[in-house]
Amino acid sequence: MSTIEKLFSFEGKVIIITGAAGAIGSTAGHLFASLGANVVISDLNEEGAIKVAKEIEKESGKATLGIKTDATNEEDLEKLVSETIKKFGKISGLINNVGWGANTPIWESNSEKMVKSYLLNTVGSYNLTKMCMPYLEKEPNASVVFSGSLVGVSPSPEFIEYSTAKAGLMNMVRSMAVISGPRVRFNTVLIGSVDNGDSTLAAGYTPEMLKALSDMFVMKRRGTPVEIAYGMMFLMSDAAQWITGIDLRIDGGGSYKSKMPKKED
């Protein structure tokens, strides 16, 4: 095995991925298994989780667990951890990828919707990470990666519940990082807009909004799930052993705009 292959080998690692029946999570599952990991595919969508896990097992030959988990339910999260330990005996890494948010204009939300989004996008990941910590602390180069969002670092009045929750998530990750080194690393992938099929439309994006988003990115298109999975792979790998507490922006250059006025402005 070459040095590069060793750095990106996940042989002998057990990685839990949440929201893993969806676009980014399932793609990450395929990628980590192809690099040698045993992956745990957890999702509220039981049928989807089991289907993805079976596909990965068939494709990679690696034992895989597909399990129904509601990330907002602590009993479900406890079961996810105990079933993982029962099947694989350890947890080497965790990808807190679960998240979703509907288009809610800023003054049309309420306490219930704000709290619901916070439970899904932030608190669920806190609870699962806390439950995994005793196992992660025993593993070499243990790593936790979270799916953050560009809207968590820039104003997003159209998605007020989701963007507020993602902003909280990202600072929570930094707090976890500073207190948990050197044994466990914590990082966020800060995601731009990625094509995830019907899920984006269900969240209330119109075709016009998607076109405007594509135009906004320096790369002039939305991302693909695997482009996010590659970032997760880097942060989880031995190549990233000195990286903790960062937000890795994978957003097609969408974060920054020139402040200089264009000629036509």
Ligand SMILES: NC(=O)c1ccc[n+]([C@@H]2O[C@H](COP(=O)([O-])OP(=O)(O)OC[C@H]3O[C@@H](n4cnc5c(N)ncnc54)[C@H](O)[C@@H]3O)[C@@H](O)[C@H]2O)c1
């Ligand atoms: N796709 C994008 O443009 C984009 C942009 C920024 C951030 N993100 C973030 O990336 C992550 C993955 O996004 P995606 O595009 O793959 O989304 P997706 O909608 O394709 O997948 C999300 C998955 O989460 C599952 N889920 C929903 N509620 C759940 C719950 N209570 N418990 C467990 N699972 C639940 C869904 O069943 C689904 O399979 C999310 O955290 C999302 O917020 C995505």
